[in-house]
Amino acid sequence: MAYDKAGNNKTASITFYIDNTEPSVSIVFPIDGSWVGTYVYVNVSASDELSGVYAVELLINGSSQGYYYPPDYDIYWDATEYAEGTYNLTVVAYDNVNNTASKSIVVHLDKTSPVVGVVSPANRSWVSGVVEISVPVSDVGAGVDYVVFGIYGQPELLYNDTAEPYEYSWDTRSYAEGKQLLAIIVKDKAGNYQCVVLEYYVDNTPPSISAVEYPSEVKGNEVAKINVTVIDVKSGVSNVILSYSVDGGETWTNLTMDLREGNVYGAAIPGQSVGTTVQFKIIVFDAAGNMAVSPTYSYKVVSKVSWTLIGGVGVVVGTTAVLVFVLARRKGVK
Ligand SMILES: [Ca+2]
Ligand SMILES: [Ca+2]
Numbered sequence: 001m002a003y004d005k006a007g008n009n010k011t012a013s014i015t016f017y018i019d020n021t022e023p024s025v026s027i028v029f030p031i032d033g034s035w036v037g038t039y040v041y042v043n044v045s046a047s048d049e050l051s052g053v054y055a056v057e058l059l060i061n062g063s064s065q066g067y068y069y070p071p072d073y074d075i076y077w078d079a080t081e082y083a084e085g086t087y088n089l090t091v092v093a094y095d096n097v098n099n100t101a102s103k104s105i106v107v108h109l110d111k112t113s114p115v116v117g118v119v120s121p122a123n124r125s126w127v128s129g130v131v132e133i134s135v136p137v138s139d140v141g142a143g144v145d146y147v148v149f150g151i152y153g154q155p156e157l158l159y160n161d162t163a164e165p166y167e168y169s170w171d172t173r174s175y176a177e178g179k180q181l182l183a184i185i186v187k188d189k190a191g192n193y194q195c196v197v198l199e200y201y202v203d204n205t206p207p208s209i210s211a212v213e214y215p216s217e218v219k220g221n222e223v224a225k226i227n228v229t230v231i232d233v234k235s236g237v238s239n240v241i242l243s244y245s246v247d248g249g250e251t252w253t254n255l256t257m258d259l260r261e262g263n264v265y266g267a268a269i270p271g272q273s274v275g276t277t278v279q280f281k282i283i284v285f286d287a288a289g290n291m292a293v294s295p296t297y298s299y300k301v302v303s304k305v306s307w308t309l310i311g312g313v314g315v316v317v318g319t320t321a322v323l324v325f326v327l328a329r330r331k332g333v334k
């Protein structure tokens, strides 16, 4: 108020506000004591009752990383230049009259991605049916969070495994035969990723067995030569087994059939005593593990073979083979 000497006066006034209340601030994320990766999103909640929040400051081990202003605090700590280890992460909130409040947490910095070991089955394997994919994973620092599996070109992830052992039962029967790419993504608990892509070849078609050639009769203690044609369209024939029984199917003995020529495999069943009926079947595997089994065939061990055969035996081996084959066909063998 101002007065002149005659007693006139005038008043002028201003209004001001007193704010002695510090802001409130909290760190929503990361959680105190947790592992963090190279780019750390810091979710801060800050408010001030009177003058309002002016800014939020981020500090790492007491060193300022910058100021962030309301209404949205888009706070990131770029830890690219920091070594792995433990850090104090502090946020300070300032109100508009410079009252301050702060919160500190401890975080462990892990910048090392998980390591994927040798996946089973091996890369570039043929596979069939339900395949157990097994992924050994290790991580320095935070530890493995999860392992996800997906097929390249398919929109959906197949499986998310969050506990050791990291495995997935992949049913290949739902996928086209031939090359499929399996993507495996591993994340550690600090957010570091590792991705590997494996190439598998799907084959769910068993081999085909045809043209089984065998004698209907052999003499005592003479070997019986068996030939068979085996074809596999995808992964190829891996193993051809001749399984025979001389006790009516009680016990079976396995012989490996060798590739003779083209797609023909052969083996010889050892000589047996006269009167024995020899049963046999052919078991074939392809390289993907698909199996095919022929019907069971049989022949007799006799003291004297039928006259149709005697004519050929010992004269021309090739003719003998043809005669034997013809006889077998006559008995209804393919
Ligand atoms: Ca205040
Ligand atoms: Ca790590």
Ligand SMILES: [Ca+2]
Pocket (backbone or CB within 6 Å): 203, 204, 205, 206, 207, 232, 233, 234, 235, 236, 286, 288, 290
């Ligand atoms: Ca096959």
